[in-house]
Amino acid sequence: MELTSAMFSGLINTITSNLGVLLPVGLTIMGIMVAVSLIPRIVYKFL
Numbered sequence: 001m002e003l004t005s006a007m008f009s010g011l012i013n014t015i016t017s018n019l020g021v022l023l024p025v026g027l028t029i030m031g032i033m034v035a036v037s038l039i040p041r042i043v044y045k046f047l
Contacts, residue, residue, distance in 0.1 A: 015022075
């Protein structure tokens with residue numbers, strides 16, 4: 001079985017069309033994860 005670019009065209013089209021939604025959601029989730037790990041460190045530093 002050979003992989004051709006035509007096999008991936010549907011996948012690439014789906015990813016590029018949904019990128020406008022996936023990117024902000026992914027950045028939000030990543031920001032929440034970073035904030036959850038950093039806030040306790042900052043609080044303990046000042047206590």
